[in-house]
Amino acid sequence: MNQNSENKILSTPNSQFLIPNSILLLYTLQIADNALIIGHRISEWCGHGPILEQDIAATNIALDHLGQARSLYQYAAEQFNALPAEDKMKMFSSTTLQAKLTANENIDEDDLAYLRDGWDFHNVLLVEQNNKDWAYTVVRSFFYDAFNFFFYSALLNSADTTFAAIAEKSLKEVTYHLRWSSEWMIRLGDGTEESHQRMQDAVDYLWSYTGEMTTANETDKTAFASGIGADLAAIKTAWKEKVSAVINESSLAMPKDAWMQHGGKDGSHTEHLGYILAEMQFMQRAYPNMEW
Amino acid sequence: MTVDSLQEHFDDKVKREVTIEPRDWMPDDYRKTLLRQISQHAHSEIVGMLPEGNWITRAPNLRRKAVLLAKVQDEAGHGLYLYSAAETLGSSRDEMMEQLHSGKAKYSSIFNYPSLTWADMGAIGWLVDGAAIMNQVPLCRASYGPYARAMVRVCKEESFHQRQGFEIMLTLSNGTEVQKKLAQDALNRWWWPSIMMFGPPDDNSPNTEQSMRWRIKRISNDELRQRFIDVTVEQAKILGLTPPDKDLKWNEATGHYDFGAINWDEFWNVVKGNGPCNKERLEARKKAWEEGEWVREAALAYSKKRSERNNKISAKAA
Ligand SMILES: [Fe+2]
Numbered sequence: 001m002n003q004n005s006e007n008k009i010l011s012t013p014n015s016q017f018l019i020p021n022s023i024l025l026l027y028t029l030q031i032a033d034n035a036l037i038i039g040h041r042i043s044e045w046c047g048h049g050p051i052l053e054q055d056i057a058a059t060n061i062a063l064d065h066l067g068q069a070r071s072l073y074q075y076a077a078e079q080f081n082a083l084p085a086e087d088k089m090k091m092f093s094s095t096t097l098q099a100k101l102t103a104n105e106n107i108d109e110d111d112l113a114y115l116r117d118g119w120d121f122h123n124v125l126l127v128e129q130n131n132k133d134w135a136y137t138v139v140r141s142f143f144y145d146a147f148n149f150f151f152y153s154a155l156l157n158s159a160d161t162t163f164a165a166i167a168e169k170s171l172k173e174v175t176y177h178l179r180w181s182s183e184w185m186i187r188l189g190d191g192t193e194e195s196h197q198r199m200q201d202a203v204d205y206l207w208s209y210t211g212e213m214t215t216a217n218e219t220d221k222t223a224f225a226s227g228i229g230a231d232l233a234a235i236k237t238a239w240k241e242k243v244s245a246v247i248n249e250s251s252l253a254m255p256k257d258a259w260m261q262h263g264g265k266d267g268s269h270t271e272h273l274g275y276i277l278a279e280m281q282f283m284q285r286a287y288p289n290m291e292w
Numbered sequence: 293m294t295v296d297s298l299q300e301h302f303d304d305k306v307k308r309e310v311t312i313e314p315r316d317w318m319p320d321d322y323r324k325t326l327l328r329q330i331s332q333h334a335h336s337e338i339v340g341m342l343p344e345g346n347w348i349t350r351a352p353n354l355r356r357k358a359v360l361l362a363k364v365q366d367e368a369g370h371g372l373y374l375y376s377a378a379e380t381l382g383s384s385r386d387e388m389m390e391q392l393h394s395g396k397a398k399y400s401s402i403f404n405y406p407s408l409t410w411a412d413m414g415a416i417g418w419l420v421d422g423a424a425i426m427n428q429v430p431l432c433r434a435s436y437g438p439y440a441r442a443m444v445r446v447c448k449e450e451s452f453h454q455r456q457g458f459e460i461m462l463t464l465s466n467g468t469e470v471q472k473k474l475a476q477d478a479l480n481r482w483w484w485p486s487i488m489m490f491g492p493p494d495d496n497s498p499n500t501e502q503s504m505r506w507r508i509k510r511i512s513n514d515e516l517r518q519r520f521i522d523v524t525v526e527q528a529k530i531l532g533l534t535p536p537d538k539d540l541k542w543n544e545a546t547g548h549y550d551f552g553a554i555n556w557d558e559f560w561n562v563v564k565g566n567g568p569c570n571k572e573r574l575e576a577r578k579k580a581w582e583e584g585e586w587v588r589e590a591a592l593a594y595s596k597k598r599s600e601r602n603n604k605i606s607a608k609a610a
Pocket residue numbers: 337366367370446450
């Protein structure tokens with residue numbers, strides 16, 4: 001086996017970076033799964049929004065996330081299909097996916113979204129939390145959008161040209177998402193007594209799910225070290241600054257530093273993900289191997 | 293001008309196909325009829341989001357999910373155009389919502405049928421959006437300007453929806469046995485309700501004549517229904533599916549398809565609230581509205597606060 005099939009070699013003007021293929025794939029899935037799952041959650045509002053104009057805006061945002069997820073899954077599928085057969089078999093444990101591999105089939109974006117089991121999903125816990133009400137939805141989006149903004153900004157400089165291209169395309173959308181959720185943070189935080197209370201509850205509740213985004217797991221560390229991934233330590237500082245500025249302007253209280261939940265990026269999720277997947281994957285699981 | 297001469301002027305405009313605009317004088321009944329029709333139409337768009345919204349989280353692949361999301365979003369946009377058109381007649385959106393929730397205002401009965409399988413996303417696009425286009429294309433020339441202009445925008449998107457729905461059906465009917473079964477089952481369930489979308493037969497449609505005179509309506513219910521059937525039967529052939537009507541057959545003499553008796557008893561019952569999903573649909577709309585109340589209140593309170601603050605700042609500056 002030559003180096004090329006094991007590692008993706010990325011050239012930059014100065015140097016060559018090495019990242020094991022399986023790590024690059026995991027990193028891609030982390031980003032893709034975040035986009036898919038938050039998009040899915042936001043799409044649950046479609047037809048049920050508090051204001052017709054916001055029903056439309058939320059759906060737009062869901063569509064952006066879904067679009068990002070698709071680009072990333074397409075890239076991930078391409079990487080996966082190029083792996084040596086024995087590596088492929090080790091990657092995901094879903095029997096439906098394994099059957100495809102045994103039949104020597106290539107996989108695509110839909111196989112990744114619809115046929116992986118929960119423990120092979122790498123999204124952060126924050127994005128799978130349920131909508132509850134408009135306040136929880138706005139706060140969840142805001143925490144995530146603020147992260148995503150700095151994350152995609154960093155990815156612009158990725159040594160991986162596909163990531164850089166996806167980041168460039170996504171950054172416009174993400175910038176708008178952050179503006180949208182920041183405005184709602186302020187509007188509702190500084191609206192009525194009731195809206196203020198609901199927002200504070202949501203901020204406090206979701207706070208413990210924010211740390212995971214900017215805490216590097218092994219995948220993040222390798223991706224960063226190889227010049228492909230973002231520097232999460234730097235993003236952590238920028239994220240906190242942005243978040244406290246908006247929370248301040250919303251006349252909400254910034255939560256105290258506390259214990260943070262972790263695990264999503266490594267496949268250990270909250271109870272919510274199982275239900276999301278049961279619903280989302282139903283068709284592909286019930287009627288496998290069909291064109292839709 | 294006297295009322296008589298105002299009426300004459302109005303009649304003359306309608307006759308000459310000059311659109312009536314919000315500031316123009318119009319007969320009270322004309323305003324009322326339009327307001328009822330446009331708000332009912334707007335409500336239909338919004339309630340119509342529910343049966344399809346039901347499958348967004350279960351769409352079978354990522355492309356279909358994106359297309360369905362965008363489609364349901366379009367319907368929200370249609371609702372928005374139409375509520376705006378209705379507002380030009382002097383009703384507020386809150387008032388119209390209140391009428392929807394109290395059951396005073398109606399919406400298209402078709403949305404009181406359940407969407408049970410993925411194939412319903414195909415059948416709804418193909419048949420329901422298809423029937424909507426038949427109904428709505430003539431409305432692009434309705435005598436009331438804001439309504440006609442809203443319909444132009446709506447119709448463009450509806451024909452897109454119709455094609456997407458047909459394409460879902462085509463994929464299913466080219467698929468496996470179970471997919472063909474899904475497609476046929478959806479056609480069986482949506483066929484008759486779609487045909488009823490054109491409303492009661494002409495001899496039992498009391499408002500038609502006046503609406504035709506006002507040029508709000510251009511083509512009668514039965515004529516639109518026949519057009520729809522003629523076109524759709526041919527499309528069903530392409531799909532290899534059979535509409536659930538054993539009396540359906542081509543009539544050489546009339547140049548149209550003959551079709552079986554429509555169950556008007558069912559139609560009127562669904563209108564009255566006895567359809568399979570009337571309660572659920574209304575409940576879902578009310579829930580969204582009630583749970584959104586604090587959001588709307590807060591947004592209003594915030595914008596008031598902000599304009600007060602801005603006033604203070606500009607007062608200081610001055
Ligand atoms: Fe529509």
